[in-house]
Amino acid sequence: MSRPEELMMRSTSYRVTSALLIAVSLGAGIAPVSAQAPAQQTPPADAQLSALAPANLTKTRPAAPFNLTGNWFIDNSPGIQGWLFGPATIPKLKPEAQKHRDAYLQAGKEGKVYRDDIGQCWPAGVPIIMTRVWPIAMIQVPTAIYMVSEFMNSLRVVYLDGRTHTDPDLVVRTFNGESVGRWEGDTLVVETKNFTNDPHHWVDQGVPASDELRIIERIRMINNGRTLEIAMTLTDPKNWEGEWNGVRRWNRVDDHDIGEVVCLPDLNEHLQSTSSKVHIR
């Protein structure tokens, strides 16, 4: 049997098997549970293979210019360069975004806290999750980089297997967005979009993010593999004009493993700093 015929047979077999399973399930009066597939199921030929599928991992590819597997911590020396995303020069904001920024600045003058949604357990989201004062574990395989921030154990995946971003009609929008990377010489270029339009997602202090946020990161490994440098370009036509550019660095951490860090309601009950009257919701 030729390879295309074999794939077609597998695909046909999968569809027939799936149809039979559904029919049997319906006939028995129980809900079809698609996850309960046969142990030896083969994906359809046109399916996007998982980044962890052996057939995807073992495809022939050029060697990656660097492997950033390790723990990384935002370099805030010599001082904090902004509590959230960081770049000091904020672009010209659109009127609705400017209202948030003005309210944030006014709250600061009054000794109040404006919309600290992360403190209320909302996800930080990209880009803030990258710059929080918590280490990020990164695991690189040929098809993807898995990033797990210790803070809230937030997962971000950068796909390197040649896939494109998900169809906007199908994608599930998230706080961390959908990241697809490609190698350009010794630089990893990552495009992230498909963010949520949730009003609890912020780019920086008083600067909101929208579902039109798009981030290009140019990632280099420098300092003999001890430092990651990421040059970010952010656009969000709903919230600001043009590009918002910044460069941040992360240092390798070899004496710490990330652990469980979750935001619990009873934690906030004991942290007056997040439940105090100084907060503006």
Place this chain on the structure above:
Amino acid sequence: MKKLLLGCSAALVLAWVAPAFAHHSPAAFDRTKEVKLVGTVKEFRWQNPHTWIEVLVPDEKGGKDVLWGVELTSPTYLIRAGWKSNTIKPGDKVTVVVNPVRSGEPAGIFRSLTLADGRVMTERAARLGTPDSK
């Protein structure tokens, strides 16, 4: 209430290098002020993202004790500053210095702890991956 308002200090602000606010905005705290709490530990919770202490502070005028909430950094950094999960326990007599919240509520961010035996515990910078983070 046995608390002392230690007042404003520019040096204090400059000395503040520990970005311990890894969970939320730091704006709630007035970092120009210090309050000394002399009381008894009600609870010590050793957990992420923040450790916290509840301290019962007697009212100097004979009123009800005041329960203060004290927020600390994560165990990651406390361990590196010599803390253990049993460094303090309910009933221990302690002196805690905090930067209070601006609202006047009985809460603050941790600066130092003096144990009954005189040992002084502090935090260390929430920083990893640099020479000063070891």
